[in-house]
Amino acid sequence: MKPLYLKAHESGLLQKKVEKARTIVQDCTLCPRKCKVNRLEDEKGFCNTGRLSLVASFNLHFGEEDPLVGRGGSGTVFFAHCNLGCIFCQNYDISNNQSLHHEVSPDQLAGIFVELQSAGAENINLVTPSHVVFQILESLSIAADRGLNVPLVFNTSSYDELETLGILEGVVDIYLADSKFFGSKEAEKYAHAPDYPEKARMAILEMHRQVGSLVTDERGAAKKGLMIRHLVMPGGLAGSDDWLDFFAANLPGDTYINIMDQYRPAGDASRYPELRANVPGSLIIDLKKKAGSLGLTRLDERSSGVFRLLF
Secondary structure, three states, X not given: XXXXXXXXXXXXXXXXXXXXXXXXXXXXOOOOOOOOOOHHHOOOOOOOOOOOEEEEEEEEXXXXXXXXXXXXXXXXXXXXXXXXXXXXXXXXXHHHOHXXXXXXXXXXXXXXXXXXXXXXXOOEEEEOOHHHHHHHHHHHHHHHHOOOOXXXXXXXXXXOOHHHHHHHOOOOXXXXXXXXXXXXXXXXXXXXXXXXXXXXXXXXXXXXXXXXXXXXXXXXXXXXXXXEEEEOOHHHOOOHHHHHHHHHHHOOOOOEEEEEOOOOXXXXXXXXXXXXXXXXXXXXXXXXXXXXXOOOOOEOXXXXXXXXXXX
């Protein structure tokens, strides 16, 4: 299966998308923050990123979902900063430690993509990419000419604008979408983004419209489609039950969903007692059982042995 961005590059569509994104970042409304700064002139808004993208690290990552890891690992590119900024961010040390950040040109970013592919990456996994869509598109044109031909993963918080996702249609092969807060009160308190729930719900539906349910090859490696992550938080702060109800009502039962039990307080979470609590394993089991009862049948398989025995 040829990656979508290669088809777009060969047809000339990719370059048109680069130009459309270039126009948007001159008065930046790429994401819901709508800072309206001229990033071509290196002005910086909420994401603290100007003309060039900032890369915190890149490597072959074997801790992602199995369809992304495959045999060679997922070629992750961690971009610095973020357009959401959760106060408990588990990538806080990567995202906010400026000593780790490297400003890269489009040519250098393309080189990172190709280097990861040469090292055996099953895909190029763009982590927190929503604020650097323009820079990514620029680099893809160069990387495609250099032989990049593995699937492109857009690993997002889902705090995305529909217009920007529209630019990415026919470019992104796999959307790896977070579903963080279902309630606007929690989104405001922990990410200063009261519109996150609405934006994320619309974004996830648009992502599915573009790429459909996950498609894998004979090895089980992801080639195209939507994958959803939901990080369960203490005290029901993420609205886990509501998210499952939403998925069941609006997406096919074979939508790939990872109900994540990896929550740990990080970033500035220490300032909030409710964020320092644990998530009991029994809650994860109950949520997975609920997902099954709702007809959501394609849950991430890295479940505990106890959970597997329940079915």
